[in-house]
Amino acid sequence: MTSTSTTALRTVSLGALLDTPMTPRQWLLAPWLREQESALIWAAPGVGKTMLTLSLALAIAGGGSLLGWRSPAPRRVLFIDGEMPLDDLQGRLASLAGAIEDIDLDVARNNLTILARHHQAPSAPFPDFGNEDQQDAIIDLIRRHDPAVVVLDNLSTLATLDDENGAAETQRVVRLLARLKQARIAVIVVHHSGKNGRAFRGSSMLATTFEAIIGLTRDPGVDALDPTGSARFNIEWTKFRGRRDPSIGDRSVILKDADGVLRWSAETPQDETLNALAALVRTGRFKTQAEVGEALPEHLWPTEGKLPSAGWISGRFRMAHAKGIITKKEVDDLLAAAREADEAAEIDLHDDI
Numbered sequence: 001m002t003s004t005s006t007t008a009l010r011t012v013s014l015g016a017l018l019d020t021p022m023t024p025r026q027w028l029l030a031p032w033l034r035e036q037e038s039a040l041i042w043a044a045p046g047v048g049k050t051m052l053t054l055s056l057a058l059a060i061a062g063g064g065s066l067l068g069w070r071s072p073a074p075r076r077v078l079f080i081d082g083e084m085p086l087d088d089l090q091g092r093l094a095s096l097a098g099a100i101e102d103i104d105l106d107v108a109r110n111n112l113t114i115l116a117r118h119h120q121a122p123s124a125p126f127p128d129f130g131n132e133d134q135q136d137a138i139i140d141l142i143r144r145h146d147p148a149v150v151v152l153d154n155l156s157t158l159a160t161l162d163d164e165n166g167a168a169e170t171q172r173v174v175r176l177l178a179r180l181k182q183a184r185i186a187v188i189v190v191h192h193s194g195k196n197g198r199a200f201r202g203s204s205m206l207a208t209t210f211e212a213i214i215g216l217t218r219d220p221g222v223d224a225l226d227p228t229g230s231a232r233f234n235i236e237w238t239k240f241r242g243r244r245d246p247s248i249g250d251r252s253v254i255l256k257d258a259d260g261v262l263r264w265s266a267e268t269p270q271d272e273t274l275n276a277l278a279a280l281v282r283t284g285r286f287k288t289q290a291e292v293g294e295a296l297p298e299h300l301w302p303t304e305g306k307l308p309s310a311g312w313i314s315g316r317f318r319m320a321h322a323k324g325i326i327t328k329k330e331v332d333d334l335l336a337a338a339r340e341a342d343e344a345a346e347i348d349l350h351d352d353i
Contacts, residue, residue: 038187042200043216048231062108064100068247075148075164081116082157088255099262130159149186177209213239231255273300278326287339
């Protein structure tokens with residue numbers, strides 16, 4: 001059990017603090033995770049949070065980048081997994097390694113260490129991150145691997161909490177995360193969303209320690225607009241204490257399998273709409289721009305619950321032309337072909353009658 005004695009606590013005067021030279025904390029993944037910081041990534045089951053966090057671990061361990069986030073130098077990573085069989089981890093890491101830009105895979109092979117529950121013997125005790133009596137042993141275990149960052153995937157399988165909504169029980173996890181910060185170890189915690197899929201599960205007390213909270217939400221248009229994607233979700237930054245750049249914002253993210261090679265890509269909400277319009281036109285099913293716009297997934301409509309206006313749809317098509325996403329000629333030709341096909345079907349119907 002952690003001692004509650006305060007005799008060893010250190011203080012510092014304002015003068016001494018201002019005069020003390022500080023070594024800047026280094027980026028682990030610029031621009032949103034530095035040494036001694038923590039982040040929470042939450043999503044519903046099956047959305048893609050483990051694919052993303054494994055990719056983040058690879059990027060940090062191998063000095064690579066993804067989605068505009070860059071690891072300036074390879075660092076040691078400890079990935080603690082509570083639910084996946086080892087062969088699944090092997091397969092995912094092998095396929096995801098090729099999706100990380102500029103990764104030094106030889107370095108990553110040594111820098112990334114996996115501690116998986118299902119790699120242990122059935123009789124071997126596995127750490128319980130919700131048990132305050134185990135905190136000293138957990139911190140000793142982590143420090144023995146000397147990681148710059150530890151990834152906990154996921155909280156529900158790694159921490160026993162009788163009441164996830166209880167602030168007192170959640171506080172036990174918060175205290176552990178705070179102690180890891182004191183040890184200058186960054187933490188990425190993976191967690192499930194609540195029943196409504198719009199926030200992380202459990203007590204809001206959990207949010208207090210994190211510099212960044214990232215929600216992954218399911219893209220309702222994935223089946224219609226990206227049938228080849230192995231994962232597609234929307235990223236929402238629900239908390240961020242740093243300075244934002246274009247990579248720190250809500251985006252639609254795709255992990256796509258192209259000829260057996262996985263690739264991460266991202267779109268801003270605006271580009272997501274323009275690409276969705278182009279994809280719908282290219283199905284050849286629509287005769288007018290208005291029909292195309294009304295077929296957009298509802299989360300892309302400008303006003304929730306209200307069909308987009310003809311003026312808004314026309315404006316989005318002009319933007320798609322200007323950005324080179326689809327030409328005006330291609331749109332006109334495809335819409336005309338759909339109208340001709342419809343007219344031909346009408347003639348055939350009347351001939352049959």
